[in-house]
Amino acid sequence: MTPTTIRTWSTDLTDPGERGEAYGRAWRDQVRTTLAEYDTLFAGRGVDPATVRAIAEESRAVVDRHAPELLAEIDGVARGAGRQPWQAMAINARTEILARAAAVEECSTAVVLPADGGTPRTIQTWDWYAQMAHETVVRSLPTADGARVVAFGEHGQVAKIGVSSRGVGVHLNILQHTTDGSQVGVPVHVVARMILDRAGTLADALAVVDGVPLGASTVLTVVTAEPAAACVELSPAGWAALRATPGEPLLHTNHFLDPGLAAGEAAANPYSTTRERLAFLGARADAFAAVDPLARVAALASDEPGSVCVDPDPRRAPDDRPQTKATLTIDVGRPALGLAASHPRDITPQEWLTVPA
The missing domain is CATH 3.60.60.10 (Penicillin V Acylase; Chain A)
Known part of the structure; x- marks a missing residue:
């Protein structure tokens, strides 16, 4: 069994972009690790990097139309963690990216x-x-x-x-x-x-x-x-x-x-x-x-x-x-x-x- 650790983080910041950036700075290494894990998973499921980026960019556009405040928060995470906005979206759109690959199950x-x-x-x-x-x-x-x-x-x-x-x-x-x-x-x-x-x-x-x-x-x-x-x-x-x-x-x-x-x-x-x-x-x-x-x-x-x-x-x-x-x-x-x-x-x-x- 591989152990999992649950961390906690609390903020009173109300601006979504500022809140995301503060989170990204506080958990920079962990966000980068999550992204690296998904890069490996996507590749192992046969989803090439260009497709991952395309789905993430498309997801950014649709989130901007329906929940722009959450796009601002996700973009803030990317800034805080020193990654590109589409990369932070890929973590959030992992289900949509994996939908192009083999079946998965959980929960x-x-x-x-x-x-x-x-x-x-x-x-x-x-x-x-x-x-x-x-x-x-x-x-x-x-x-x-x-x-x-x-x-x-x-x-x-x-x-x-x-x-x-x-x-x-x-x-x-x-x-x-x-x-x-x-x-x-x-x-x-x-x-x-x-x-x-x-x-x-x-x-x-x-x-x-x-x-x-x-x-x-x-x-x-x-x-x-x-x-x-x-x-x-x-x-x-x-x-x-x-x-x-x-x-x-x-x-x-x-x-x-x-x-x-x-x-x-x-x-x-x-x-x-x-x-x-x-x-x-x-x-x-x-x-x-x-x-x-x-x-x-x-x-x-x-x-x-x-x-x-x-x-x-x-x-x-x-x-x-x-x-x-x-x-x-x-x-x-x-x-x-x-x-x-x-x-x-x-x-x-x-x-x-x-x-x-």
């Missing part, structure tokens, strides 16, 4: 809306390649209207998983559709941050999704303090919201559940465990209603084949072995992000980090 997410009307209970494992993301970061920053966002991601990304002080949280799992790469879209990591920055309700989050073009597929599981929750499956072919029912689990791994989108699903990696992991979650659904985040973590702690604790698979190529890098929960009532770097089975109470929004 398992579970949500329960309590039957008594309480706020959603959530948990997610984040899986990524063993050779990457040896450091990740939780950023705490203000929004334009005075709210606050706490966002977890790889160094240089605007968001992956997070929560806002408005009581809106976002989990992320990758998906793959036959239309991926067929058009230029707002990177899904940018869409996640747009929801965190702008939404106060599930309806607001769906309006964000409905207002942007997409170039690659993912599922954003949105939870709100209303209470409400939905797995929002995204693809260039369209999107669908699978809404939670109080008292019943809302589960997602790495295949489409909406019948219409599932009809166009791309072929999965032959080693994918997405369906086994979904079944594993379903067998433990009652435990996800626990108020204590660590009780939810304990429910996922398992060495069973097909569990959500993903270990590098020796049958796969050395640069194609995902592993569980982190486990996260979202509390939209507090609101706060809870997390630790590791499998659920390896997490101790002392390692659990809670970052309030």
